[in-house]
Amino acid sequence: MRINQIVIKLGGTILFLFLMVLLPLGFAIDRMFTGFYYNEVQTQIDQLSLRYAGSVAHMNSMHSAGMIEMMADFSNVKIVIVNSQGEVVARSSGSDLPVGTKISHQDLLALSKGESIRGEMVDPETSIRYLVSGNSIQSGLSFSGAVYVFSSVEGIHQSIHKVRNMLILSGIGALFLAFGFTYVFSKKIANPLLQMEQATRQIAKGDLDTRVTITSNDEIGSLAKAINDLAYDLQKYRDSRQEFFANISHELRTPMTYLEGYTKVVKDGLYQSEEEKDRYLAIIHDESIRLSGMITDLFELAKMEEGKIGLHLEWIDLSEVVESAIQKTSLKAKEKGLDLRQHIQEELPLLYCDGQRLTQIFINLIDNAIRYTEAGFVSVRAWRDQDHIKITVEDTGIGIPDNELDNIFDRFYRVEKSRSRQYGGTGLGLAIVKNLVELQGGAIEVRSTLGKGTCFEITFPVITMNNDELEGSA
């Protein structure tokens, strides 16, 4: 088992914290028990010494050995009686202080003032520890001696020792329980991480169908969702790249086949008339233009996606741009008999965009609309909607099915795949439009009804000009 595992680290940390709490808690409980026992015995012998001091005070003779022995036996303690000079005058059997011994002057002074003596002492011969309580004997108002009660604490020590052993045993039991629960808990936390690690390794190896099955709503669930999203994006990227290469090779091969075929026909003189030759040359010319356009579009798109395209941003009058685009596409519309309309709201705020790129966007969209519209109109509208300027390019063309609307801005994506040569175009126009709009801070949406028409809606935010720019544009 590797030590550098999250289960070990987490489990170790929890156990460490548990011990940090358990050990001082055990110490505190031990102190509580010890203190409690000592206090109980001390209180007991305090009461005894006080009671015996009162009893002796009422007796005529404080030297009655029989009486002292009886009291000591009765209470299971040892009793010593001292006179007013602090000299031991009587004692029960087994007491450590022999008759004639003197207590300390300090104790005698305290007792003479009516104070109690409390403490702990060790028998030098037997090494047995005793708790001591001394109380003064008062005859009327005068101090006539004191009663000392000694109680052995050996029994207490044995009890405390037993309790301490039980505390240690229960501590070990708690530690075992903590270890068991911590291990399960740590595993439960670490398992999703291990699952995610395995999933990401699978994804790194190229198995992009791998998904993490963690559904919790916490940070781990969020991480799992991020990994799944990453895998989905990578899969989408890989699919689109493969599709792109397939499309580009197909789109380039078609005009190349035309060029190859017709140049061979012209070169080998396989035509019957000059008109036929001119028709073939025209096809070669058209296809070379188409090929050149496609290469230009691809180059532009690649630059945009890499962020290498340079935009010349300036304050632009939208109506001028729309008019310019309409002017350039009006001939095509006229050839197809389409009505090209424009409705630009007056006094629209200026847009901070690249004029040339903006014109390119509208030409692409209007050109696209004309290409897919056989009858009716193509309309360009622009108006202000609160803090945005909205521009729509609407047609009455063939429309786009709902399930294809999401893909309409993909490279080489065509709605009418079988008739792509009939409609023309490179299949890159809308991809370029979307990139150009987004590069200039705008957004583009599409709505369409199959057989009725399509509407592209571009939204640009209104940016306020400062004074210097106002003067400059004037």
Added chain:
Amino acid sequence: MKRIEWLIVSIMLVMGLLCLTMSATLINPSSMQAYFDNFFQICIWIAIPVIAAALLYMFIRSKKK
């Protein structure tokens, strides 16, 4: 978790429970009945936080819904 890991964890938990029961019973040794009573009560004391956590979890989930 593997079967061996569950086995280790189970042994740990049983040993922990036995130690706690022993410490609770041996301070005042009596019958086996007292031992099993203590064992049962320790299990209940362990279950109390588990039940409390489950109730809290269910309460939070019902609040979220």
